[in-house]
Amino acid sequence: RKEVEQDPGPFNVPEGATVAFNCTYSNSASQSFFWYRQDCRKEPKLLMSVYSSGNEDGRFTAQLNRASQYISLLIRDSKLSDSATYLCVVRGYSTLTFGKGTMLLVSP
Amino acid sequence: DADVTQTPRNRITKTGKRIMLECSQTKGHDRMYWYRQDPGLGLRLIYYSFDVKDINKGEISDGYSVSRQAQAKFSLSLESAIPNQTALYFCATSDESQRKKLFFGSGTQLSVL
Numbered sequence: 001r002k003e004v005e006q007d008p009g010p011f012n013v014p015e016g017a018t019v020a021f022n023c024t025y026s027n028s029a030s031q032s033f034f035w036y037r038q039d040c041r042k043e044p045k046l047l048m049s050v051y052s053s054g055n056e057d058g059r060f061t062a063q064l065n066r067a068s069q070y071i072s073l074l075i076r077d078s079k080l081s082d083s084a085t086y087l088c089v090v091r092g093y094s095t096l097t098f099g100k101g102t103m104l105l106v107s108p
Numbered sequence: 109d110a111d112v113t114q115t116p117r118n119r120i121t122k123t124g125k126r127i128m129l130e131c132s133q134t135k136g137h138d139r140m141y142w143y144r145q146d147p148g149l150g151l152r153l154i155y156y157s158f159d160v161k162d163i164n165k166g167e168i169s170d171g172y173s174v175s176r177q178a179q180a181k182f183s184l185s186l187e188s189a190i191p192n193q194t195a196l197y198f199c200a201t202s203d204e205s206q207r208k209k210l211f212f213g214s215g216t217q218l219s220v221l
Contacts, residue, residue: 008148043198043212044151087150094158095141095166096210100150 003097010103021102023071023088032091078106111135114213127186131199139202140182144195189220
């Protein structure tokens with residue numbers, strides 16, 4: 001089982017749609033969890049951290065289920081500018097491990 | 109000016125050549141990292157350094173070496189480049205208090221012919 005697994009997509013959605021991304025991780029000792037966003041051929045940038053209690057930042061909601069080793073990202077009211085690749089990231093003891101990313105394409 | 113600067117932005121080279129990619133940062137962070145990104149494979153860690161005297165291998169260090177010349181500088185070398193080292197390379201930094209958050213450079217696209 002790969003350390004961090006994501007559905008590669010692409011997810012094609014119309015503007016205004018709600019879309020959910022899932023991620024699973026294999027190391028139960030993982031300490032911290034994040035979603036990064038990467039635009040085509042650009043550097044990844046932190047979108048949000050993920051907490052067990054769930055956390056929200058505007059249209060974005062992240063959830064963590066430690067028992068299932070599962071992380072999710074929900075985007076409501078999708079915008080054209082949300083088109084990007086979303087990377088699930090897990091921190092072990094000393095370094096971050098990136099998933100391969102899920103591509104989102106939002107169309108007019 | 110960018111906080112994390114990578115040079116060059118693009119490089120085309122031939123098999124067998126020695127290549128150095130450079131990274132410098134003005135964030136004052138102790139921790140620096142080199143990743144490579146290949147289509148369909150995501151970001152993979154090559155080497156990382158938690159301070160000037162500390163160098164650690166990552167997931168895919170074979171064929172690469174690094175040098176931490178100063179807190180602000182971390183260079184990646186390919187001693188004898190091969191075509192499967194064609195990739196997008198990213199340098200990143202973080203500090204102890206924010207070790208969850210990586211700050212990335214803009215990347216170096218390396219093509220080995």
